[in-house]
Amino acid sequence: MSTDAGLRSRGRRLPLRTAVLVAVVTVLLLLVPWVFGAFTVMTFTRALVFAVLAMSVNLLTGVAGMPTLGQAAYFGVGAYTGALVGIHWSELGVVQLALATLAGVVAAVLTGPLAIRGRGVAFLMITLAIGEIGYTAAGRLDSVTGGTDGMSGIPPVVVTPGGSGLVNEGLIYYYVLVVAAVSYAAVAVLLRSPFGLTLRGLRDNESRLRSVGYRTDSYALAAYVYAGGLAALAGSLWASSQRFVAPGDLGFEISALALLAVIVGGVGSMWGACLGALLVVFTRDYLGQQLSGHAPLLLGILFVLTVYLLPQGVAGGRAQWRRLFPKDHGGDPGTVTPT
Amino acid sequence: MTTRRTTYLLALTAASTLALGACGGGTLGGGGDEGGEEADGxxxxxxxxxxxxxxxxxxxxxxxxxxxxxxxxxxxxxxxxxxxxxxxxxxxxxxxxxxxxxxxxxxxxxxxxxxxxxxxxxxxxxxxxxxxxxxxxxxxxxxxxxxxxxxxxxxxVNDEPGEALGAYVAENVDGGVYFLAADYQAGKDEVSGFKKSFEPAGGETVDEVYTPFPATTNFQPFLANAKASGAEALFSFYAGGAAVEFVKQYDQFGLKGEIAHYSAGFLTEGGVLDGQGASAEGTFTAMNYNYDLxxxxxxxxxxxxxxxxxxxxxxxxxxxxxxxxxxxxxxxxxxxxxxxxxxxxxxxxxxxxxxxxxxxxxxxxTPVQTWYLREVKEVDGTLTNVIIDELGELGG
Amino acid sequence: MTGWLDAHLVSMVDGVAYGLLLFTLAVGLSLVFGMMDVLNLAHGTLYLAGAYTAYALSDGSWLGLLVALLVGLLVGLAGGGLLAAAVAPLQGRGHLDQAALTLGIALIAAEVMAMFFGAEVLPTAPPGSLARSVSVLDHSYPLYRLVFIAVAGVLAVLVYLAFERSSVGALVRATVADRDMVRAMGVDTRKVLFGVFAFGAVLATVGGVLGAPIIAPGPGIDDRVLVLSLVVIVIGGLGSVRGALLGALLIGQVQTLGVALTPAFAPFLLFGAMLLVLVLRPQGLSSLGRA
The missing domain is CATH 3.40.50.2300 (Response regulator)
Incomplete structure (x- = not known):
């Protein structure tokens, strides 16, 4: 599967188109708060946070070939850290983001050596165990986390020292958007580096890498830690945008949805993961609320349709979209950005 | 797909997005209304x-x-x-x-x-x-x-059903009480509410155990420990599906009839009582209401x-x-x-x-209201909660 | 020592009942994974379908149970066949696509079942003559669970013998180990795969019919038994009947005796045990054909 062709080929073959694309997507994203009402903007905010988490999952699953069901644990570490920093110490967004990311990195350094003992399904199940233990622990440590009823009273996030807190949904959206864009860039840079190439090698043929002298476990751990930090960053954004954190945010459902968003988007493609996150969040929170109480059904249909109709996900390339729309009539934003 | 067509489609998407939003008005700049105002009256x-x-x-x-x-x-x-x-x-x-x-x-x-x-x-x-x-x-x-x-x-308030019952149990049960509750905040609140009135009235706690929620479907190991503890009575907090399983297994593993069962009223409230069947008979619960009032x-x-x-x-x-x-x-x-x-x-x-x-x-x-002690009894062939006592007023 | 044994004997017996129930679920999941490389996340749905069948059909009589078993068998065949057909076009596309597809199917099926059976947990009564408790060394214990241990135990032995000792079993094991080789020998592996899928599904629905009085059907039960089965098969080793049995019995004890001994750590035991096994032996306790 040439899944990460997106990031690489765009830069090399079609710089102009890439530039146009990036510009248009940026403008569209910037327009959101001016166009839509508060609830839709909040849904976009949730989707962006989820997109950062999906990128973290994709880094492990799609790039390094290690499917994970435990990223919600680091997401939760970041969310609680961001919230605690906000409540007790600093309302400044940069401080919260930095400390949350640091906490995620530390958590991943501590737990990563366990996780990378296995590959494939074993890795998947170890990460599942880490996620579930994290979820249970969050509910139990009530003196720190507020227990199962969650932690409220998180102050609005402040962007510049001395500024006032962000309360307007549109401004919160911009805050999340900027951080998400920076994370996207950080991941893109990582993937173009030699380290990124080695991670793909880890996915494609680990034993060959090992035989030519790479210490593959170190690379796997490094990817795990990077992904953990990224998930924690997303968690801090979550705490700032929702101003409420509960153990459910570390739950299996979040990890599973993030993994499914990656699959829907197209395993390995970062913008695919973001688009997948958007699709999943809008299906669940937006369509699900319109059709009261049937969000799981809608998600189920989304997954089944994607697997059959788009074998390589939304980001899967021109051929599969051609097959789907033989006469090439598409109005869906997904159709205009194949690789 | 050519670059031109891509750009064209993107422009189209942008235009349609704007058109879509124009009906609603934005969060920034616009009024932020999506729903619109109510008509008069x-x-x-x-x-x-x-x-x-x-x-x-x-x-x-x-x-x-x-x-x-x-x-x-x-x-x-x-x-x-x-x-x-x-x-x-x-x-x-x-x-x-x-x-x-x-x-x-x-x-x-x-x-x-x-x-x-x-x-x-x-x-x-x-x-x-x-x-x-x-x-x-x-x-x-x-x-x-x-x-x-x-x-x-x-x-x-979450701890009131427990608080209403605590003093009554302390006075009417001769021996220690064992606590089993679902492991989430409401369960802990219920137990601490119970103790708030139970301990001052001289009640004796045997042990306090919280069962994983909602993961627990088999209560056997918890019930075995409760049974072996020598407690005279049990205070529990469960609702919904867990309440059905708990009450049935309480009966199956032989605690019914040996250890009196007190609980917050949710244990036997509504549809769950049908699921529990005869196993629920004789359970005492505290609640602020019963349909037979x-x-x-x-x-x-x-x-x-x-x-x-x-x-x-x-x-x-x-x-x-x-x-x-x-x-x-x-x-x-x-x-x-x-x-x-x-x-x-x-x-x-x-x-x-x-x-x-x-x-x-x-x-x-929250309401200042009277609490009632109820017992599950068979009335005209169907099991139902019956008020047997008043537990006093709470919330004041 | 005798005091300790007396206090925890019932928990150990219950662990066997629980473990055997998990085995009927996990063995199908494990073989389907071992043979087809399919991670079937709709496996819990099959249990739930079986348990709802038992709720709808068994009326406390032996005949009711028999009818429920037969219908459960058909439901399992149909469900297994449908799932096998659904994942067939995905051959060679990796676990993730199959996981997404089967999870999607599970979500849809869960909604459909919730429409028919509602949102309540529906306790299912065993046949009248088994719906009571008996005394096991002075401890009250539900008779149905004892009978279940006997029935599921026989079932487990039969499944084990069929796979480890019969020629069909040898074929299945060979397919797990090297599908291409078996195909090269002129065997239609698709038939073997369909057969194993249907067999695993039938075991799960029959497990659901028999297990309904122990783990009652309700929304969310499909997820819970799925996660338990997944834990069992990775602990045991994928694609192995022996591993599934070993893992199921171990998890059964962890979930009963372990909980009774350390109730304060109850929520951590299941995944803690799995973590321990996987960290020490990532390929599981007993793995066949795959390293």
Whole structure:
């Protein structure tokens, strides 16, 4: 599967188109708060946070070939850290983001050596165990986390020292958007580096890498830690945008949805993961609320349709979209950005 | 696909997005309205209850209770025609919060009622306090929620069912009490509430164990430990599916008849009692309501509720019925569909006549009400909760 | 020592009942994974379908149970066949696509079942003559669970013998180990795969019919038994009947005896045990054919 062709080929073959694309997507994203009402903007905010988490999952699953069901644990570490920093110490967004990311990195350094003992399904199940233990622990440590009823009273996030807190949904959206864009860039840079190439090698043929002298476990751990930090960053954004954190945010459902968003988007493609996150969040929170109480059904249909109709996900390339729309009539934003 | 076509399509997408949004108006710059204003003489009320997931049956009861009140009053509250906007609370704090966001931000309701889960209640405090929209909750009521200005509850406080029972058990049980509760905040609140009145009355605690929730379906190891502990009585907190399993296994593993079982009323409330069957017989529970309460309003409420749903009302349905009553009185007093005026009017209601008996607001916006001791008994061939004693008044 | 044994004997017996129930679920999941490389996340749905069948059909009589078993068998065949057909076009596309597809199917099926059976947990009564408790060394214990241990134990032995000792079993094991080789020998592996899928599904639905009085059907039960089965098969080793049995019995004890001994750590035991096994032996306790 040439899944990460997106990031690489765009830069090399079609710089102009890439530039146009990036510009248009940026403008569209910037327009959101001016166009839509508060609830839709909040849904976009949730989707962006989820997109950062999906990128973290994709880094492990799609790039390094290690499917994970435990990223919600680091997401939760970041969310609680961001919230605690906000409540007790600093309302400044940069401080919260930095400390949350640091906490995620530390958590991943501590737990990563366990996780990378296995590959494939074993890795998947170890990460599942880490996620579930994290979820249970969050509910139990009530003196720190507020227990199962969650932690409220998180102050609005402040962007510049001395500024006032962000309360307007549109401004919160911009805050999340900027951080998400920076994370996207950080991941893109990582993937173009030699380290990124080695991670793909880890996915494609680990034993060959090992035989030519790479210490593959170190690379796997490094990817795990990077992904953990990224998930924690997303968690801090979550705490700032929702101003409420509960153990459910570390739950299996979040990890599973993030993994499914990656699959829907197209395993390995970062913008695919973001688009997948958007699709999943809008299906669940937006369509699900319109059709009261049937969000799981809608998600189920989304997954089944994607697997059959788009074998390589939304980001899967021109051929599969051609097959789907033989006469090439598409109005869906997904159709205009194949690789 | 050529570059030109790509650009063309993107432009088209951008244009259609703008066109779509133009109908609504943006969050920044625009008014931020998506739902629009109510027509004169109507009021939009958000009903936030689970319509999916494990709490769905509670949500169904609360919805039915609210609708019974509306049907009795020609679909008006305080003289205004009511438009109910349903939102699905779902199972988690996340889904509940998203639903509340939708009601307040998109549908622009004037007031909201419902909310089953305590985690959701905690998660939406900020939303209602900053939007200055009243939430008349009809179930969830965490003990930590004490200083909200716009949040009211017609139910109880989470630790009250336990507190109501503690002193009674201390006086009537000769020996130690074993605690088993679902491992989440409400379970811990219930146990600490129980101890609040149990320990001063000289009660003796044997052990206190919390079972994983909702993962536990097999209570055998916990029940074996309770049985081996030599306790005279058990105090438990379970609701929904876990309550059914717990009560059945309590019987199967031989604790029934040996160790008296006291619990917060949710254990045997509503549909779960059918599932428990004869295993539930002899269970004592504390509750603020029972459908057999002898007063005129309750009689008419039960009649209307049974006619609508074909089952007896639960405390969840009753609290939701009362929420409608509170709104009726407050909207009447406010005279218009204005959230802040209605919120002020809610606080000024001096007493509410309810199927549970007349109650008043406590300082933290919860009912001051009488609690009852109930026992599960067979009446005319069906198992049902029967009030056997009063446990005094709480909330003052 | 005898005091300790006396206090925890019932928990150990219950662990066997629980473990055997998990085995009927996990063995199908494990073989389907071992043979087809399919991670079937709709496996819990099959249990739930079986348990709802038992709820709908068994009326406390032996005949009711028999009818429920037969219908459960058909439901399992149909469900297994449908799932096998659904994942067939995905051959060679990796676990993730199959996981997404089967999870999607599970979500849809869960909604459909919730429409028919509602949101309550529906306790299912065993046949009247088994619906009581008996005394096991002075401890009250449900008779149904004892009978279940006997029935599921026989079932487990039969499955084990069929796979480890019969020629069909040898074919299945060979397919797990090297599908291409078996195909090269002229065997239609698709038939073997369909057969194993249907067999695993039938075991799960029959497990559901028999297990309904122990783990009652209700929304969310599909997820819970799925996660338990996944834990069992990775602990045991994928694609192995022996591993599934070993893992199931171990998890059964962890979930009963372990909980009774350390109730304060109950929520951590299941995943803690799995973590321990996987960290020490990532390929599981007993793995066949795959390293």
């Amino acid at each position: 109507t009021i939009k009320i958000g009903l936030l209850v689970p319509q999916s997931g494990v709490y769905k049956s509670l949500g169904d009861d609360m919805r039915a209770g609210f609708e019974v009140y509306l049907e009795e009053h020609d679909n008006t509250l305080g003289g205004l025609e009511v438009e109910v906007v349903l939102a699905d609370e779902g199972e988690t704090a996340e889904s509940g919060k998203a639903a509340a966001d939708k009601l307040v931000k998109q549908d622009q309701v004037t007031v909201v009622t419902g909310v089953v889960s305590s985690a959701v209640m905690n998660g939406v405090v900020d939303l209602f306090e900053t939007s200055k929209i009243p939430l008349v909750g009809s179930n969830a009521s965490p003990t930590t929620l004490t200083d909200a200005e716009f949040i009211w509850r017609t139910s109880y 002898d007063n005129e309003l309750n009689a008419s409420f039960v009649e209307a509720y049974v006619a609508k749903t074909d089952r007896n009302p639960t405390t969840y349905a009753m609290a939701s019925y009362d929420a409608a009553k509170v709104l009726d009185l407050a909207i009447e007093a406010a005279g218009e569909a204005d959230p802040e005026a209605i919120n002020t009017a809610i606080g000024e209601i001096s007493e509410i006549e309810s199927p549970r008996g007349t109650w008043t607001w406590s300082e933290i916006g």
